[in-house]
Amino acid sequence: MIDRRTFILASTVAAGGALLSLYVDAPVQAQQQPPAAPPLPPDAFVRIQPDGTIVIQVNRLEFGQGVHTSLPMLLADEMDADWSHVKAELAPAAAVYNDPFYQMMETGASVSIAHEFQPYRELGAKTRAMLIATAATRWNVSPDTCRTSNSVVRGPNNQSARYADLVADLARQPVPQNVRLKAPSEFTLIGKRTRRMDSRPKCDGSQAFGLDFYAAGLKVAVVAHPPVFGGRVKAFDEGAARTTTERVDIFEIPLVNGTGVAVVADRFWTAKQARDRLKIDWDVSNVEHPDTVDLRAKYNSLARTEGLIALNRGDLAAMDRVPVSNRLVAEFDFPYLAHAPMEPLNATVRVDGDRAEAWVPSQLPTIDQAAIAEALGIKPEQVAFHTLFAGGGFGRRGPLDAHIVRETVAIAKRYPGTPVKLVWTREDDVRGGHYRPMCAHRVQIGIGPDGMPLAWNHVVVAQSLFEGTIAAAFELHDGIDETVIEGTADTGYAIPNIRVSAHQPKVNVPVLDFRSVGNTHGAFVMETLIDELAARAHADPIAFRRTLLSPEAKKRRRVLDLMDEKSATWRNALPTGHALGIAVHECFGTAVGLAVEVSVAEGRPRIHRATAAIDLGTAVNPLTIEAQVQGGLAFGVLQLMGKGAITLKDGQVEQRNFHDFTPPYMRDTPVAVDVHIVPSTEPPTGCGEPPVPVIAPAVANALSRLTGKRYRSLPLVSL
Amino acid sequence: MATYTITVNGQNRSVAVDPDTPLLWVLREELRLTGTKYGCGVAACGACTVLAGGIPTRSCVLPISLVGAREVTTIEAMAHDAVGRVVQDAWVATDVVQCGYCQSGQIITAVALLKRVNNPDDTAIEQGMGANLCRCGTYVRIRQAIKTAAQQLQQGRTR
Numbered sequence: 090m091i092d093r094r095t096f097i098l099a100s101t102v103a104a105g106g107a108l109l110s111l112y113v114d115a116p117v118q119a120q121q122q123p124p125a126a127p128p129l130p131p132d133a134f135v136r137i138q139p140d141g142t143i144v145i146q147v148n149r150l151e152f153g154q155g156v157h158t159s160l161p162m163l164l165a166d167e168m169d170a171d172w173s174h175v176k177a178e179l180a181p182a183a184a185v186y187n188d189p190f191y192q193m194m195e196t197g198a199s200v201s202i203a204h205e206f207q208p209y210r211e212l213g214a215k216t217r218a219m220l221i222a223t224a225a226t227r228w229n230v231s232p233d234t235c236r237t238s239n240s241v242v243r244g245p246n247n248q249s250a251r252y253a254d255l256v257a258d259l260a261r262q263p264v265p266q267n268v269r270l271k272a273p274s275e276f277t278l279i280g281k282r283t284r285r286m287d288s289r290p291k292c293d294g295s296q297a298f299g300l301d302f303y304a305a306g307l308k309v310a311v312v313a314h315p316p317v318f319g320g321r322v323k324a325f326d327e328g329a330a331r332t333t334t335e336r337v338d339i340f341e342i343p344l345v346n347g348t349g350v351a352v353v354a355d356r357f358w359t360a361k362q363a364r365d366r367l368k369i370d371w372d373v374s375n376v377e378h379p380d381t382v383d384l385r386a387k388y389n390s391l392a393r394t395e396g397l398i399a400l401n402r403g404d405l406a407a408m409d410r411v412p413v414s415n416r417l418v419a420e421f422d423f424p425y426l427a428h429a430p431m432e433p434l435n436a437t438v439r440v441d442g443d444r445a446e447a448w449v450p451s452q453l454p455t456i457d458q459a460a461i462a463e464a465l466g467i468k469p470e471q472v473a474f475h476t477l478f479a480g481g482g483f484g485r486r487g488p489l490d491a492h493i494v495r496e497t498v499a500i501a502k503r504y505p506g507t508p509v510k511l512v513w514t515r516e517d518d519v520r521g522g523h524y525r526p527m528c529a530h531r532v533q534i535g536i537g538p539d540g541m542p543l544a545w546n547h548v549v550v551a552q553s554l555f556e557g558t559i560a561a562a563f564e565l566h567d568g569i570d571e572t573v574i575e576g577t578a579d580t581g582y583a584i585p586n587i588r589v590s591a592h593q594p595k596v597n598v599p600v601l602d603f604r605s606v607g608n609t610h611g612a613f614v615m616e617t618l619i620d621e622l623a624a625r626a627h628a629d630p631i632a633f634r635r636t637l638l639s640p641e642a643k644k645r646r647r648v649l650d651l652m653d654e655k656s657a658t659w660r661n662a663l664p665t666g667h668a669l670g671i672a673v674h675e676c677f678g679t680a681v682g683l684a685v686e687v688s689v690a691e692g693r694p695r696i697h698r699a700t701a702a703i704d705l706g707t708a709v710n711p712l713t714i715e716a717q718v719q720g721g722l723a724f725g726v727l728q729l730m731g732k733g734a735i736t737l738k739d740g741q742v743e744q745r746n747f748h749d750f751t752p753p754y755m756r757d758t759p760v761a762v763d764v765h766i767v768p769s770t771e772p773p774t775g776c777g778e779p780p781v782p783v784i785a786p787a788v789a790n791a792l793s794r795l796t797g798k799r800y801r802s803l804p805l806v807s808l
Numbered sequence: 809m810a811t812y813t814i815t816v817n818g819q820n821r822s823v824a825v826d827p828d829t830p831l832l833w834v835l836r837e838e839l840r841l842t843g844t845k846y847g848c849g850v851a852a853c854g855a856c857t858v859l860a861g862g863i864p865t866r867s868c869v870l871p872i873s874l875v876g877a878r879e880v881t882t883i884e885a886m887a888h889d890a891v892g893r894v895v896q897d898a899w900v901a902t903d904v905v906q907c908g909y910c911q912s913g914q915i916i917t918a919v920a921l922l923k924r925v926n927n928p929d930d931t932a933i934e935q936g937m938g939a940n941l942c943r944c945g946t947y948v949r950i951r952q953a954i955k956t957a958a959q960q961l962q963q964g965r966t967r
Contacts, residue, residue, distance in 0.1 A: 151907075152907050153906030153907030153908070153944045154906070155906070284900070284901075284903050285903055285905065287905070287908065288899070288900045288903060288904075288905050289896075289900055290908075291905040291908030291911050292883075292896045292899045292900055292904075292905065292908075292911060292915060293843070293883065293884065293886065293887055293896060294841070294842070294843020294844070294882065294883035294884045294886075294912050295843065295884075296908055297842065298845075298909060300845075300846065301836075301842040303837075303840065303842075334809055335809075335826075356825075356829075356833065356837050357833055357836075357837060357846075358825075358826070358829045358830065358833045358837075359826070362826075362828075429943060430907070430909075430943055431845070431847050431853070431855055431907065431909040431910045431941065431942070431943050431944075432845070432847075432907070432909045433846065433847070478907075478908075479907065480845070480907050480908070480909025480910075481906075481907045481909060481943045481944060482907075483943070514849060515847065515848040515849055515850070516849075712903055713903075716903065716906060716946070716949065719945060719946075719948045719949065720906055720944045720945035720946060721945070722945065723942075723944075723945020723946075723947055723948075724943065724944070724945050726945075746848055746849075746850050746852060747848050747850070747852035747853055747941065748850065748852050752941060752943060753945070754938055754939065754940070754941060755933075755934055755937050755938055755940070755942075755947040755950070755951075756934050756938055758945060758947050758948070759948065760930060760948075760951075761948065762948050
């Protein structure tokens with residue numbers, strides 16, 4: 090089973106960068122190898138100011154995960170910079186800030202630390218070497234005799250120079266090609282619990298997010314979108330919308346999918362009020378009207394037939410030798426889910442002749458920049474693109490169709506020289522598609538005489554995220570979208586005879602990566618079923634998993650052991666009415682093991698406690714890792730919420746806002762979470778997504794112990 | 809359009825807007841106090857919470873015409889509030905924030921809670937903070953930070 094990240098890397102090289110062709114003048118020929126990337130110039134990433142401040146460029150979006158602190162930690166550690174004087178900035182869109190594997194700027198797939206661990210450290214080490222060389226030249230000593238710490242170079246004869254005092258001559262130094270990186274024992278920042286640099290501004294209101302961008306003369310736009318995806322404006326009556334005394338512009342614009350009506354004013358409230366009063370006659374006759382009830386029936390029936398085979402190990406004929414009484418058939422349903430980041434979607438664009446400037450909280454700056462350029466018929470480098478802090482994202486700020494910036498530029502080009510800010514209201518966001526796909530699983534299991542699964546026939550039904558997109562070449566493998574079968578086809582359980590196949594129906598609902606993607610449902614199915622088998626065998630759920638995990642599933646074994654050890658005390662002293670739930674899962678190269686203590690209160694699961702163990706290789710910032718695990722678990726609780734579903738009726742989304750699509754509040758999430766990191770010097774792997782998938786199955790497993798029922802349909806409307 | 813004079817962070821401010829304009833958009837677009845956030849517009853998430861007459865209030869559903877003489881305090885003034893400063897410091901010490909978008913509302917709500925209840929336990933914290941949404945899931949650390957702030961405030965009182 091080829092891992093998705095490896096696959097992308099391999100195919101990027103093989104395909105010569107189809108993504109690149111989207112935004113460079115001369116597309117690289119298909120057979121041609123992309124040129125070896127030139128070494129990154131340190132001065133694009135590090136700026137030493139006269140007052141000693143060291144400003145480090147962050148080539149990712151900061152949207153909560155903490156890269157604004159942890160990437161500078163990597164560079165500053167190797168540079169021996171004085172951390173108390175380090176500042177971070179989000180880098181503008183430029184090729185030098187591309188992800189080294191994806192060859193574009195992106196924040197997703199939990200790769201920021203994994204992909205930048207080497208480059209950022211090298212940048213720091215090169216800068217340090219240049220500072221030493223500068224000082225050594227000045228003092229006429231050998232660089233080998235110089236030492237550095239806290240932004241100071243010290244020479245062999247008690248000479249010392251602050252980094253800031255060496256800057257003037259720094260540019261004369263050649264950038265060294267090879268530098269020695271620190272051994273883990275030499276780290277001064279990496280591995281230390283380090284507080285975020287953006288805490289204070291986020292506590293005093295001074296941190297500006299995308300929606301907080303204002304400039305002189307700025308106009309605010311909202312858009313009326315079709316009630317069914319792909320619908321078009323037939324006619325609109327703006328009479329009622331013009332009751333306000335303020336100037337309001339109303340006009341039709343093309344959307345990525347269909348058309349809409351833009352309403353532009355000097356103020357958000359004016360624009361929104363006018364939009365709400367607009368009367369629009371929509372043409373939705375030529376678009377499919379998806380309906381959740383029909384889709385579920387269709388998916389469940391598809392799940393009874395074999396799809397495209399993603400994994401075929403052993404011989405499924407083993408199923409026939411299992412007595413019927415030892416066979417289990419389980420059918421699962423999962424709804425569409427909206428990401429609903431706290432900051433509603435937005436973008437600001439100013440078009441000025443053959444140039445444009447954009448301010449966007451974006452997970453895909455390169456793609457967004459290219460989309461703006463394409464819409465204006467100019468080159469990407471004529472679009473100055475600033476990535477702004479985002480109030481969450483979880484995948485929602487990285488749609489490949491770039492529909493947010495495309496909408497913005499369709500409006501902004503009517504206002505040359507004027508910045509136009511598009512605001513999606515919360516209702517637009519909840520109803521706007523680009524969801525975690527709805528899906529169904531059907532699993533037939535033949536249980537062996539030892540209680541372990543002997544044969545496993547698994548069918549997944551879900552829309553592909555990438556079919557028909559510019560990323561299809563990377564993300565589809567023999568027609569199968571990895572995001573459909575992840576969490577199942579890559580199972581770490583040593584099931585001797587297993588087949589996983591996939592159906593990828595096309596539905597008129599836009600879908601998108603959602604924090605931990607297919608693992609949200611794949612892990613739920615696997616971990617609740619394994620737990621069910623353990624219960625059937627009257628086995629301890631941890632011991633059962635340990636027996637069944639393959640020897641190669643090293644990270645999963647390590648987190649299971651650590652979680653076992655750290656939860657033992659409370660697990661063995663559960664109050665009456667409380668039950669234990671276990672889950673373990675690996676994705677994005679990182680394994681998480683979880684134990685939860687659950688009771689039922691007022692018909693809802695009450696999660697009293699969670700003990701989590703995580704193995705992500707080298708832990709760069711344990712304080713952030715702990716936060717990502719705590720937050721990821723809370724995020725994963727969405728799947729258990731009674732109103733945690735997007736549904737459609739006759740083509741229209743039935744939910745509007747947080748009152749009917751309700752993410753978890755404080756009382757819905759674990760009261761206490763202790764996080765334990767497996768000590769490791771292996772290369773770092775993902776952290777943002779891996780904690781998400783384990784909580785829903787762990788809680789469902791605990792509920793099963795309390796109620797005797799099995800939970801196969803989400804959301805958990807009733808227990 | 810009409811002109812309204814309201815008291816925000818101790819200052820009288822006059823604005824000319826439609827009477828139904830929510831206080832949130834007056835703060836953000838007229839006064840450029842952008843620390844108060846738009847999250848849902850229907851009082852369901854708490855990102856827009858300000859103190860109005862000392863009471864935590866959803867500014868996204870309070871029309872400017874109904875603010876009246878109530879003194880409005882936003883996150884930008886919290887550092888000048890005795891409890892506000894302690895809560896902000898506890899938030900920073902606990903490394904509560906992730907994306908940070910909801911935290912203005914969380915901090916304002918926590919300040920109001922701590923002015924009402926000296927030493928809130930988990931149940932009191934849930935009641936006080938229960939209607940504020942955080943999609944990053946910083947809830948565990950919010951609980952911790954409120955307990956830390958309560959302790960520090962209590963020490964300050966006994967000193």
